Amino acid sequence: MLTSIKENHLTNKGQELGMMYFRVAIILFGAQLVMGLIAAIQFLAPGFLFELFDFSVARMVHINALVVWMLYAMIGATYMMLTDETGHEGVAIGLGKLGFWLLTAAVTVVVLVYIIVQVGPGTEASLWLIHEGREYIEAPRWADIGIVVVVLIFYFNVFATYMKGEKTGIMTVMVANLLALAGLYMAGMFYTDNISMDQFWWWWVIHLWVEATWEVFVGTLAAYALIKIIGAKREIVEMWLWIEVLMLFGSGILGMGHHYFWIGTPEYWWEIGALFSALEPVPLIAMFVHVLYDWGKEQGIAEGRGETASVITNGPAMAWIVTNAFGNFLGAGIWGFFHTLPQVNIYTHGTQFTAAHGHLSFFGAYATILIGMMYYGLQRAYGVQRMKLTFKSKMGIFLTTFGVMGMTIALTIAGYEQVIVERGEMGATWNAFFVAQNLPWYVQAQMWRAIMGVVTLLGFIYLAWDLLTIGKVSKEAEA
Amino acid sequence: MANKNLSVWTSIPFWRRSAAWVTGFASILLIWLTFDTLGQITMGTDDDLKNGVTKRVPAATVINYKIGYEMSTKRGHEVPTIGEKEPFFGKEWSADDAADLLHLGKLTSQTKNCMNCHTLLGNGAYYAPDLTKAWIDPAWSKTGPMMAMTGKSTKEEAIAEFLQHPSTYPTHARMMPELGITADEAKGLVAFLKHMSSIDTNGFPRNFGKEEGSTNAH
Amino acid sequence: MIEPLTDVVPSFFAMLNQGPLTLTIALHTVIILPMFWIYRSEKKRLESQE
Numbered sequence: 001m002l003t004s005i006k007e008n009h010l011t012n013k014g015q016e017l018g019m020m021y022f023r024v025a026i027i028l029f030g031a032q033l034v035m036g037l038i039a040a041i042q043f044l045a046p047g048f049l050f051e052l053f054d055f056s057v058a059r060m061v062h063i064n065a066l067v068v069w070m071l072y073a074m075i076g077a078t079y080m081m082l083t084d085e086t087g088h089e090g091v092a093i094g095l096g097k098l099g100f101w102l103l104t105a106a107v108t109v110v111v112l113v114y115i116i117v118q119v120g121p122g123t124e125a126s127l128w129l130i131h132e133g134r135e136y137i138e139a140p141r142w143a144d145i146g147i148v149v150v151v152l153i154f155y156f157n158v159f160a161t162y163m164k165g166e167k168t169g170i171m172t173v174m175v176a177n178l179l180a181l182a183g184l185y186m187a188g189m190f191y192t193d194n195i196s197m198d199q200f201w202w203w204w205v206i207h208l209w210v211e212a213t214w215e216v217f218v219g220t221l222a223a224y225a226l227i228k229i230i231g232a233k234r235e236i237v238e239m240w241l242w243i244e245v246l247m248l249f250g251s252g253i254l255g256m257g258h259h260y261f262w263i264g265t266p267e268y269w270w271e272i273g274a275l276f277s278a279l280e281p282v283p284l285i286a287m288f289v290h291v292l293y294d295w296g297k298e299q300g301i302a303e304g305r306g307e308t309a310s311v312i313t314n315g316p317a318m319a320w321i322v323t324n325a326f327g328n329f330l331g332a333g334i335w336g337f338f339h340t341l342p343q344v345n346i347y348t349h350g351t352q353f354t355a356a357h358g359h360l361s362f363f364g365a366y367a368t369i370l371i372g373m374m375y376y377g378l379q380r381a382y383g384v385q386r387m388k389l390t391f392k393s394k395m396g397i398f399l400t401t402f403g404v405m406g407m408t409i410a411l412t413i414a415g416y417e418q419v420i421v422e423r424g425e426m427g428a429t430w431n432a433f434f435v436a437q438n439l440p441w442y443v444q445a446q447m448w449r450a451i452m453g454v455v456t457l458l459g460f461i462y463l464a465w466d467l468l469t470i471g472k473v474s475k476e477a478e479a
Numbered sequence: 480m481a482n483k484n485l486s487v488w489t490s491i492p493f494w495r496r497s498a499a500w501v502t503g504f505a506s507i508l509l510i511w512l513t514f515d516t517l518g519q520i521t522m523g524t525d526d527d528l529k530n531g532v533t534k535r536v537p538a539a540t541v542i543n544y545k546i547g548y549e550m551s552t553k554r555g556h557e558v559p560t561i562g563e564k565e566p567f568f569g570k571e572w573s574a575d576d577a578a579d580l581l582h583l584g585k586l587t588s589q590t591k592n593c594m595n596c597h598t599l600l601g602n603g604a605y606y607a608p609d610l611t612k613a614w615i616d617p618a619w620s621k622t623g624p625m626m627a628m629t630g631k632s633t634k635e636e637a638i639a640e641f642l643q644h645p646s647t648y649p650t651h652a653r654m655m656p657e658l659g660i661t662a663d664e665a666k667g668l669v670a671f672l673k674h675m676s677s678i679d680t681n682g683f684p685r686n687f688g689k690e691e692g693s694t695n696a697h
Numbered sequence: 698m699i700e701p702l703t704d705v706v707p708s709f710f711a712m713l714n715q716g717p718l719t720l721t722i723a724l725h726t727v728i729i730l731p732m733f734w735i736y737r738s739e740k741k742r743l744e745s746q747e
């Protein structure tokens with residue numbers, strides 16, 4: 001990965017820029033995991049780093065690094081496919097590079113301030129300079145404005161290139177969807193004294209990102225990747241893409257109601273949230289079927305032609321994409337559906353159960369396919385015809401997936417305990433909370449979460465190592 | 480490719496148009512619903528409180544009233560109740576002063592990052608208790624342990640004292656850390672917590688504080 | 698059949714919310730119905746191309 005740009009196989013500057021974004025993304029992913037482990041240890045040993053580096057700080061960096069690395073990888077992947085899809089060399093890649101450095105400098109400063117300054121006095125200035133104290137989108141306001149500027153540069157690049165080049169179905173969806181994705185960020189940029197209003201708009205960013213625009217983004221990536229990696233037919237892939245857009249937006253937009261059950265919003269959201277969000281898993285099943293079906297079909301056609309080789313030209317990328325198809329359905333579809341009906345959610349709302357879903361969904365739906373795109377980028381950067389899974393690729397994908405799955409199961413068990421004892425039996429008070437937190441099965445589950453977290457981190461080390469080496473190794477093997 | 484295919488189900492334009500329609504219309508519905516909801520969750524006024532008008536999110540001056548959480552047979556779940564007046568930090572707060580105090584409290588809740596340990600209205604982190612109804616938590620009541628522990632004679636003073644020096648009054652191994660909260664900020668935070676407990680959350684959390692004693696579940 | 702309204706404010710959507718599923722069925726219906734029209738016009742277009 002380090003030498004990916006020097007190799008000079010990348011046919012255009014947009015893809016170079018893509019690789020630059022990927023590199024930062026993978027570093028932030030590592031930072032995310034370390035922070036998660038600190039927070040997980042604090043559940044078990046509350047004295048660990050107490051009043052030095054408290055849970056709130058570790059968690060803030062954990063989930064911010066998560067959001068930021070995913071946005072980086074998404075921007076990277078978009079630059080990666082821009083030229084291929086439009087047949088046009090990017091319009092203002094130089095400006096794009098400037099944007100990259102600005103963003104990266106801003107992210108560095110923001111993270112250092114989170115870690116060193118941690119909290120500020122109760123003044124507006126703290127919101128401007130330190131953080132905004134709202135989950136996932138804590139970035140201080142100066143950085144918000146910076147992010148908007150950089151995203152505008154990025155969007156300008158994509159849009160102008162799209163207008164000049166060929167307008168494929170994939171790019172049409174991409175351009176429209178990115179506009180919504182970027183615009184939604186602004187719903188999270190203002191301050192209000194009214195906590196209900198605050199949470200109302202906060203979900204516009206979080207929910208409409210992960211359950212609408214990001215999912216559609218994944219749809220476009222999968223469509224592009226299937227064409228490139230297994231040679232799927234464009235007409236078929238694009239038809240699926242439109243069906244996915246229809247179902248994802250049709251269920252996901254009003255599915256937002258599942259966050260409006262208990263935050264002060266009217267009762268009618270019970271029904272809207274329940275039914276629309278209950279349909280959200282449907283497109284995820286469709287996406288799953290689509291990936292596996294196309295793979296089987298292309299392989300069958302190839303074998304019909306008498307070819308014996310696999311149709312997959314990038315083993316690790318395809319492995320991650322198949323994991324994505326499965327993980328998206330499992331983490332978002334199944335684990336999401338578990339707690340999406342108000343009758344259930346009144347008890348599970350804001351428990352370890354939510355954390356279980358949050359982990360498997362973010363990992364299954366987004367981490368996986370974005371890592372897949374990194375492998376695809378490497379294949380291009382090193383000019384490799386067929387990239388095969390190495391031992392390290394296999395360990396990377398197996399251990400991270402196994403680890404996250406293990407954490408999810410542990411948190412689900414902890415969640416059941418918490419829901420039944422704290423919420424069901426004892427009525428959710430301070431005392432009820434701690435009775436549930438100290439139950440033996442709950443403590444054991446937290447222990448397993450920490451262990452599985454270490455497994456995940458091990459997997460990440462293999463993954464990062466593989467990303468650093470696989471390009472050269474594959475090229476040498478082909479030479 | 481000659482288009483011999485007559486099935487609409489495999490026609491890309493059909494799916495594209497349907498996707499555009501469904502997305503557009505769902506967005507319009509969402510915007511319409513948003514306007515309706517915003518109207519309902521805008522903070523009420525001091526007059527609403529004086530005239531007994533029920534608001535989902537009452538005015539900041541709700542801190543001048545007793546707040547409860549009772550089963551409503553009409554609604555089918557618990558709702559916050561706003562009772563008679565009670566002093567808050569020893570006085571009655573004017574509309575402006577109350578609003579300023581709430582402003583300071585909400586601002587501090589963000590700058591001190593309460594949400595990355597606690598949940599507010601059920602959203603946030605799961606490391607520490609949900610604060611939605613913390614104001615009416617039995618632990619802070621006259622019969623609970625916290626007033627005696629902090630040596631204060633009112634609930635609001637007890638909470639404010641705790642927030643300024645949380646690790647001086649630990650009740651569990653998992654403690655809340657010192658966050659450098661000043662006396663003023665603590666007052667603001669208590670106002671914020673009291674205001675939050677008066678928000679109509681459609682019955683979340685259910686059975687809050689109804690069960691006493693422990694459990695033998697494992 | 699018609700149930701008493703329970704919400705705080707009797708808004709349009711609260712009124713549609715009549716016990717099990719009425720509100721959501723109404724919304725789903727207005728979303729799905731126009732697709733029949735899209736289907737038919739697309740069918741016509743395909744046939745005229747023939």
Ligand code: HEM
Nearest residue numbers: 210258280332336337339340349350354358361362365603
């Ligand atoms: C890839 C897609 C998804 C991602 C990344 C995701 C992620 C998350 C996260 C991180 C939270 C916790 C938010 C917080 O911190 O308060 C959450 C909450 C929730 N998600 Fe998802 N989600 C996805 C899809 C879904 C789907 C498809 C459903 C329903 C079928 C669903 C249902 C819910 C519900 C009901 C909650 C609220 C939990 C609570 O009340 O505490 N999610 N989601």
Ligand code: HEM
Nearest residue numbers: 033036037039040354355358362363367453456604605606
């Ligand atoms: C080394 C592995 C990891 C460990 C030990 C870990 C640990 C944690 C901890 C302790 C929390 C705070 C939960 C709470 O508030 O109670 C958390 C939150 C979260 N983590 Fe992780 N994590 C790890 C990896 C990941 C990965 C790989 C992802 C996704 C790609 C992820 C996504 C999240 C999300 C979305 C939340 C917020 C959940 C919510 O609010 O519901 N984490 N994690």
Ligand SMILES: [Fe+2]
Nearest residue numbers: 207211256258
């Ligand atoms: Fe959601």
